[in-house]
Amino acid sequence: MVALVAFTIHIAGMAVSHRTSSDKTSTKTSNAIPAPERSAAARVASLLLASSKKRQGIVQVIDADGKRQELPIALAEVMYRAAELLAEGRPVTVLPDEEMLSTQAAADILNVSRQYLVRLVDTGELPAEKVGSHRRLRAADVAALKTTRDAKRASALDRLASLSEDVGGYELGTKHRQKEP
Structure with a gap:
């Protein structure tokens, strides 16, 4: 439970920064999650998972x-997912669904270029609002696109793996060489 409290304090103390492309003085910091934090996050995730299974979703913290x-x-659920991602070494940002993002922030979340993201907005694949001359995107819309895109990618990779298996692409050393007389 102590790890859960420490993790809760860590999450509560995290500031959600909202950088725009006009914030040129900001510098990116390393997103690497140190091994001790990853280990603690993994323990918290397992505690949250075990607690939710035992008590049908009831999780308590002790001050x-x-x-x-x-x-x-x-x-x-948010804490479990954040702990799970931190345990994998992936940085986490918690945003409210209605948070409005700049095109650069949305592109960073999707791991695409800003220009590509603008094309997605212009073609109607991703909804956006104009605020003056700037486009703003809802965090929920960006997350939905990311989820859909990731599901399509996983499905395509599964199909590719299946096709490779069908044609024997994963069989090593099964080709027999004919001996020369």
Whole structure:
């Protein structure tokens, strides 16, 4: 439970930065998650998973005074997913669904160029609003596109692997050489 409390404090203390392309003085910091933090996050994720299975979704935290507080299911799910991603070494940012993102911030989330993202907006594949001369995108819309795109990619890779298996692409050393007389 101590790890859960420490993780909760860590998450609560994280500031969600909203950088725009006009913020030229900001510098990117390393997104590498140190091994001790990854290990702690993995333990927290397993605690959250075990707790939710045992008590049908009830997760409690204990403060320094020993007082217990039950977490809402939505918060426990966010914490579990954040812990799971941190354990994998992937950086995490928590954004409200209605958060409006710049095209650069959305492109960073999707791991595409800003120009490509603008093309997606212009073709109607990704909804956006104009604020003056700038486009703004809802974080929920960007997340939905990312989920859909990732699912399509996974499906395509599964099909490719299946096709490779069908033609024997994964069989090593099965081709017999004919001996010369």
